[in-house]
Amino acid sequence: MKISKKTRNDILLFFSLLVIAVIILIAASIGRKEGSYAEIYIDGELYGVYSLNEEMTVDIGDTNRAVIKDGCIYMESAECPDKTCMKRGRISKVGESIVCLPNRVTITIINSKEKGNDVVIG
Amino acid sequence: MKSKIVSVLLLLCLCLLLVLPSCSSFALYEKFYYDLFDTITVIRGYAKSSSDFEESCNTIYNELQTCHKLFDAYNEYEGINNIFSVNKNAGVSPLTVDGRIIELLEFSKQMYEKTDGALNVAMGAVLELWRDCREKNENKLPYEDELKEAAEHCDINGLVVDKESSSVYLEDRNMSLDMGAIAKGYACDRVTALLPSTKLTAALVNLGGNVMTYGEKPDESGWNIGVNSPLGEGNLFEVECSDLCVITSGDYQRYFVVDGKRYHHIIDPETLYPGSLFCQVTVICENGAMGDALSTALFLTELEKGMEIADLSGAAVVWVATDGTVYKNQRAEELIFAGDEI
Secondary structure (H helix, E strand, O other), rough: OOHHHHHHHHHHHHHHHHHHHHHHHHHHOOOOOOOOOEEEOOEEEEEEEEEEOEEEEEEEEOOOOEEEEEEEEEEEEEEEOOOOOHHOOEEEEOEEEEEEOOOEEEEOOOOEOOOOEEEEEE | HHHHHHHHHHEEEEEEEHHHHHOOEEEEEEEEEEEEEEEEEEEEEEEOHHHHHHHHHHHHHHHHHHHHOOOOOOOOOOOOOOOOHHHHHOOOOOEEEEEHHHHHHHHHHHHHHHHHOOOOEEHHHHHHHHHHHHHHHOOOOOOHHHHHHHOOOOHHEEEEOOOOEEEEEEOOOEEEEOOOOOOOHHHHHHHHHHHHHHHOOEEEEEEEEEEEOOOOOOOOOOOOEEEEEEOOOOOOOOOOEOOEEEEEEEEEOEEEEOOOOOEEEEEEOOOOOEEOOOEEEEEOOOHHHHHHHHHHHHHHHOHHHHHHHHHHOEEEEEEEEOOOOOOEEEEHHHHOOOOOOO
């Protein structure tokens, strides 16, 4: 069976397009890590990003201490009168946050496989 | 041969067209502010560059800060007449104020009528007693007779707004305004109004639980807002919004404890004590000031009547009663998706 030059070129084109598409898909998925992370900000400046998969204690400046355990993060201690951030309890879902207003500390959950919320209120 | 080259080129163009939307030129940025309305402010927005975003944030921040100062009932600021100044001049003389104060006070009076008095910006005298106890946190409640005495000075008809001369007068010397239940929503509306003139194609502003959304994201979806369940961990529901406001009032947001019992910040003008019908009320609607006012008013109103007020206002509302039962009106039913527990 003889494949005409035209058909051969078409097949070639088809496969090169396929290869390009696959490369684009791979490139798009790289950099999207799995699992959730906690972003900690002090006064709006990013202080650090921590995976919720590893147990750890994070000292945030001299004022607050957060603990990561069982895929959640919570504020263990805070030097402030109201302790609102400690009352907030454990958070783990994308978009949830803990705020310590007096010390200007914010913890936000980001970047999970699931589609996250832009903001969580209430 | 020539036609072949043309067709290959055409295919490549097609390829590019398919790829381009995924590398859109707009990126998402985020900024926090800590000095507005006694809460945290988050601005999220899509812009072409971080300098475009910063510039837009400055515009938004300036407006929010102006509103913050104008509606502050507890501090005075140099060079402006704000709610604090109006309260100070109660029973003395009318005061010329910014058009924004006039606009919101007139709207507050309308909301008073609409909610049958559940939203009363003139009950500053009562709220101040509760605020004092909450801030001192000395295991003490306001005295009953003090509350009753203060309630004598909460008549909204004593609030005289003169649009012509842009002035406000409180007839009763002991009366005072507290805009806490409506000012943040109004500030959101001001931001909504100025966003088209900024360099943001889509934006979300969260003023401590008062959220406004503007435009669609580059992928043409709306902003995804989760509302925390007051009953346990996780979200009660999620809602995708563009050009809508979402406001939540909850009994767990601000409170203090006396003899082991929690007293929250949403005070019923009838009983003069914190409302006990619901633990959370969420309002979704186009107008931020209305949504903010409704979230407080409906928190204090029996469900059946509240449902009526909500429907008349065209707002979507979700109530969580203190026994944990969740109620929604028709519009909320239509707007809300993917409710796990709802």
